[in-house]
Amino acid sequence: MTYVIAQPCVDLKDKACVDECPVDCIYEGPRKMYINPDECVDCGACEPVCPVEAIFYEDSLPDELSEYATVDREFFAADPSPGGASSVGVAEADHPVVRAEPVRAAG
Amino acid sequence: MRTELALSAKPLTAKDFKSDQETRWCPGCGDYAILAAVQGFMPELQVAKENIVFVSGIGCSSRFPYYMNTYGMHSIHGRAPAIATGLATSRRDLSVWVVTGDGDALSIGGNHLIHALRRNVNLKILLFNNRIYGLTKGQYSPTSEVGKITKSTPMGSLDAPFNPVSLALGAEASFVARTIDSDRKHLTEVLRQAAAHPGTALIEIYQNCNIFNDGAFDALKDKQQAEEAVIRLEHGKPIRFGADGARGVVRDPATGDLKVVDVTPGDEAGLLVHDAHAASPLTAIGLARLADPDTLHHTPIGVLRDVRRPVYDTQMAHQLDTAVEQKGKGDLAALLTGNDTWTVGSSS
Numbered sequence: 292m293t294y295v296i297a298q299p300c301v302d303l304k305d306k307a308c309v310d311e312c313p314v315d316c317i318y319e320g321p322r323k324m325y326i327n328p329d330e331c332v333d334c335g336a337c338e339p340v341c342p343v344e345a346i347f348y349e350d351s352l353p354d355e356l357s358e359y360a361t362v363d364r365e366f367f368a369a370d371p372s373p374g375g376a377s378s379v380g381v382a383e384a385d386h387p388v389v390r391a392e393p394v395r396a397a398g
Numbered sequence: 399m400r401t402e403l404a405l406s407a408k409p410l411t412a413k414d415f416k417s418d419q420e421t422r423w424c425p426g427c428g429d430y431a432i433l434a435a436v437q438g439f440m441p442e443l444q445v446a447k448e449n450i451v452f453v454s455g456i457g458c459s460s461r462f463p464y465y466m467n468t469y470g471m472h473s474i475h476g477r478a479p480a481i482a483t484g485l486a487t488s489r490r491d492l493s494v495w496v497v498t499g500d501g502d503a504l505s506i507g508g509n510h511l512i513h514a515l516r517r518n519v520n521l522k523i524l525l526f527n528n529r530i531y532g533l534t535k536g537q538y539s540p541t542s543e544v545g546k547i548t549k550s551t552p553m554g555s556l557d558a559p560f561n562p563v564s565l566a567l568g569a570e571a572s573f574v575a576r577t578i579d580s581d582r583k584h585l586t587e588v589l590r591q592a593a594a595h596p597g598t599a600l601i602e603i604y605q606n607c608n609i610f611n612d613g614a615f616d617a618l619k620d621k622q623q624a625e626e627a628v629i630r631l632e633h634g635k636p637i638r639f640g641a642d643g644a645r646g647v648v649r650d651p652a653t654g655d656l657k658v659v660d661v662t663p664g665d666e667a668g669l670l671v672h673d674a675h676a677a678s679p680l681t682a683i684g685l686a687r688l689a690d691p692d693t694l695h696h697t698p699i700g701v702l703r704d705v706r707r708p709v710y711d712t713q714m715a716h717q718l719d720t721a722v723e724q725k726g727k728g729d730l731a732a733l734l735t736g737n738d739t740w741t742v743g744s745s746s
Contacts, residue, residue: 313606314431314580330582332434336426336608374583377621 292349293331294338296324297359299345302395308337308346315375318366320385322392325366327373362386404449404491410441417467423458428579428605432526433465435585440468443493443593450493453482455502458533459526459605462497476507479514479523486520487711493593496523501531504540504560512569517710518597522589525562525600526579528607529614536610543692548610563686563702566600567679573599574682575701579606580619584630584699591701597709617694627693631685631700636669646670647688656684658696674704 296308300323308324309317316330317337326337326346338346347353352360366386373379384390415437423429440450450468454460456475463470469492473481478496486494496514503511503525514521530548531537537550541562545554566574573595577588585603592599604615617627629639629647637647638661646661646669656670676682682702689697722728 311426313426313428313608314582332430333421334423334426334430339425 299343515569530611
């Protein structure tokens, strides 16, 4: 069980969470940020700083965002523990659920 | 690892070590990272959960036993080493861990800590050092830098800080290491070596208190700064750090002290080679004190000392066996009512 980032982050990526995370486990995709479930230590620092309330504890996701329960975990399926987001650039592709979201204009 | 430890019947995972208690540390606290690393490491011990005990004192870090699905005791301020000493000595089938902080271990518990270390009881002591009193909301601690401005020291603290690693080495500790909360790989490796060590192991863990002393160890965590600040010790290897190992540690031939130098191709052979098993603790103490207490530059992390010497609980068990062998099984009641007793009462 860990924290996950849901739909409100898509096309917004404020990244306030990245500054707060003490273990550098929030990685960047083209359209959304992703929490690595194996590196996350469940400290909850990210949740209150998210300006759009996109971060939830896995079992507290509202029903309308339930498809995001496994998105972050699946995003890291190929490399479960890359060892720190700051040493990894923006990922090449988002998770299919994110790719399927309609594009939101900035602002 | 001691042969007396009861092994787990089935392989365990990190999840087995998570308790059902709600974790009550401030969001972002370094304690979460340490907890996750310890829970992740515990299965490697292969010891049954029922034979593992975490004993803590008082402070934020001392909430640790609640979150471990093992036996545990949130004990008396500064006295966790004393309680754990009794447990480790009388129950040699247990893996006993102490969780403490810079306040708990070095202020009120300073006495107990040094005596546990000199006795070499089979304990693994995790000292979370955040250089502040967190639970009482931000007063300076025995590891705070001189001039620390807090609620209790509005003009800056006057106390010279302890260097916990140096203190432990001076107290005859047989295993001393330093690591950092957010470096899970390093922290886990240090736990692994401590667990394998017979006797007391002291691990100082630099831990960020993001509420009352945020960023205290940023110099060691920031990727740009860390290269110049952190010296990663590895037994048997020359002590080098910085970009491309451009800097190194040598012994000054004039004073015998250790110092940091720029490494040039010709003088690589003169670099100090780290020897954690050295009989004398002097070089380890020199390494422990290399860091600048204010900037934290030249902070060695890793196992500074790992030497074998008689373990207290093994010796005590042997002594008890010998006593029974030579004098027969004791009789406690007879001892208590023996010759050296007095009746207190009126003499008239």
